[in-house]
Amino acid sequence: MTDVKPAATAGDDRAFREAMRTLAGGVVILTTWIEERPWGMTISACCSVSAEPPRVLVSVGHLTCVHAAIKAGNRFGVNVLGSDQKHIAEFGATPGQAKFLDTYLGESCLTEDTATPRVGDALAHLDCVVADQLEVSDHTLLVGDVERVTVAGDDREPLLYFDRSYRRVGGNL
């Protein structure tokens, strides 16, 4: 029988966290420039908003380094990671660690084609200009107009995050 737990309340974030553990999502490196160098932070709060015009939504914590940089530059990059890029996700998710991508990935993230840093070999890169933003609790929801898209076009699978661990796609149902 299904275990029905009471809904989370304002003081009960444990039930909320348990609920969100059940939600699988793709993993993205959100990129910006800091001190004129490429910087990338791991996020999973990223989704498509509309196709016409192409727009995406990301949710960024106020205290993160990317937050101030994106607000200042008014741009962000979305890099969709493949299942072979778990190490990049771990690099971009370590709190308080400098996340300069040129140090970690080398020159592959420096491209003259894109306005925001691109993770080489990401499944897709989207160059976004901030079109709208909304402050929600300790995060900012950023809506980005997608100016340029690069797709790897190979048959690698995406990296997923589910139940507090990185996963790969299991196959069609």
Ligand SMILES: Cc1cc2nc3c(=O)[nH]c(=O)nc-3n(C[C@H](O)[C@H](O)[C@H](O)COP(=O)(O)O)c2cc1C
């Ligand atoms: C799988 C995963 C998804 C994450 N998603 C988000 C997210 O959507 N938004 C966010 O602000 N932080 C997210 N984080 C947390 C940041 O990556 C992490 O706190 C980061 O180290 C903060 O960077 P800072 O060192 O600049 O504070 C996520 C972490 C992981 C492991």
